[in-house]
Structures are given as C-alpha cells and as structure tokens.
Amino acid sequence: MPLSRLTPRSSRTGVARRKSRAQSDTQRHLHLWAAIRNTREQLDQWDRQAKQVDTLFNQHIVPREIELTQAVCAVTSQLITQFSSEALGIADQSLLGLWITDNLSSLQNHPFADDQLTISLGDRWRQLLNKDGPVENQLARLARLRSYEKSEEQTDYAHAEDDQTRADNKKKRDEPELADTIKKLEDKLSVEHLFRQLAKVLHPDREQDEVAKAAKNALMSQCLKARQEKDIHALLTLYCEHVDELPDDLNNNSHTELVNALETQLKQLQIELRDKRFGDPLHTMIIERYSSSSSADSEQRVKNHAQSLDNEIVAANTLASQLENHDGLLDALEERRAVEQDRLAINELTGM
Secondary structure: OOOOOOOOOOHHHHHHHHHHHHHHHHHHHHHHHHHHHHHHHHHHHHHHHHHHHHHHHHHHHHHHHHHHHHHHOOOOOOHHHHHOOEEEEEHHHHHHHHHHHHHHHHHHOOOOOHHHHHHHHHHHHHOOOOOOOOHHHHHHHHHHHHHHHHHHHHHHHHHHHHHHHHHHHHHHHHHHHHHHHHHEEEEEEEEHHHHHHHHEEEEEEOOOOHHHHHHHHHHHHHHHHHHHHOOHHHHHHHHHOOOOOOOOOHHHHHHHHHHHHHHHHHHHHHHHHHHHOOHHHHHHHHHHOOOOHHHHHHHHHHHHHHHHHHHHHHHHHHHHHHOOOHHHHHHHHHHHHOOOOHHHHHHHOOOO
C-alpha cells in the first residue's frame, strides 16, 4: 500500500512561519494606517472646533475685551491722578498705590490690552514713585519686583520660542523627504493589481447567502471608489483585512522601509496634533472653554461670556466717572479695602 504524499514536517513548519510572519506584517500595516487615520481625524476635528470658536471669539469676545481693557486704563489713569492728592491719608494712599500696581500688572499680562497705552500709564506711575516718601519707596520696590518678574517671563518665553522655531524648521526639512520616501514605496504597489486581487475575494456573485452578498456589495463599492480615486491606503487596508497577506508588489526590504516611513509619519502627525492642542496655551484655553459637540451650545457659551464682559465694561466706565471727584474716590477705596481684606483672609486660610 503506497504511502500518502504528505508535506514534510519541516516544510509545513516553514510555511506556517512564513504565513505567521505575513499576518504579523499585515497587522503592522493595519495598526499604523488605523493610527494615522485616527490622528488625522483628531487633527480635522480640532481644526473644525478651532475655526468655529475662533470665528465666534473674534466676533463677540475680542472687541469687548479691547473695550474692557480701555475702560480699565481709564480707571488706572484716574487712580494715578488721584494718588498725588494731598487730601489722602497714608493708609488710603498705600491702598491706592497697590490698586494701581495690580491694574498695571493685569494690563501688562492681558493679550488684548493696548501696549502703548499701558506703557504710557506705567511711565506716569514710575515718575510718581521717584518721590522719597515711605509709601512711595515701598510701592517702588513692589513695582521693580513686578517689572523684574515680567522681564524674566519674557526671557523664558523668548528661549522657548527659539527652541520651537528650531524644531519647526527641522520638521519642515524632514517632511518633504519623508513624503517622498512613502510615495516611492507606495508607487511599487499597483492600484489595478490590488483591485483585481480584492475583486476575486470580495465579488458578491460568489456568495449565495443574501446577507453575505449585501456585505460584499458594500465592500466592492469601497474598492471601486478607492480604485477611481487611486486611494492606495484604502485598497491596501482592504487587501490586508480580507486577503490576509501582503501584496506580491512589496518585497521584504521595501515593506520594512514602508513600515518605518509610516511610523515616522504617524509620529509627526502626533507631534502636529500636540502642537495644535497645547502649543499656544491661551488658544487652547479659548477652544476648551467654548467648544462643544453642539454648535448652538458653543455659540451660547460665547454669548454668555460676552454679556458678562458688557457688565464689566459698564462697571469700569462707571468707576472711572466716580473717581473724578474726591468723595467718589473715598467710596471706591472703601470698597477696595473690603476686597483686600477678603484676599488677606483667604490667603491666611489657604496658607498662601
């Protein structure tokens, strides 16, 4: 009785290993393309959110923020004028000086304040602090300290900006080279060849079951669309999912190069997403504050903030008018004193 012709065990093991390696390579492609698609979707989503919020913010918030800072400048100007009044006692003058210093510090750090107007107010204030009185000397030291802290922040920001500029320049140099590498490797893949191989596996006429036939109809529609658009990514993903092996068009070396290039592309997309989301803290704060899955909800958030800014503008303009006379100044100082006392009480409770 003749022995049946079986594939030698070593050959079967080799075939199994090659198949396992091909499946592993397939999974690497799938994971990389899935991650790249997901990152691109996140980038697109962030861009859509940013565009929507930026439009609303520039329309409703920026003009009001500018108007508010102008009103605060008017208040600060009145405070500086009243500081030199001989009718003020030392306690009131000290409180007034702290109020002026706080306002100037807020204006210096505000992104929408008029720089020239803020500098002009700061110059007026420093001229008053050239006096020799004990209150003025104390306030002068405070002003110099704030000025030093501001210059340190600007220096740190300048260094960070230089580092970011160098990183951006390197990214711009690397991107064309990476894109060219991926294009050359993907050019080795034939759209028509992939489509024909997929059609053999996914053609709905091969199915008797109506449910399976409908599913393959949908898949073939994807294949036809990808073929028409020459979308090699979509075709290769479908190929890897349904043929379960790598195309013959790629040899081992070129496949490894393509995987490495895709990994680099994914890393760059992730860096781009991180830079967009966290590169500008102010912009990130604005997007997160107003963005919503509902455009109507996002718009309502902006309008609510705009209304609160309108209230602050009215209050600041009213205060500026109040500070034009001595009695109004004394009333305002009483209110300010209550604010400072509350602040001191909170600092004591929190240990700050």
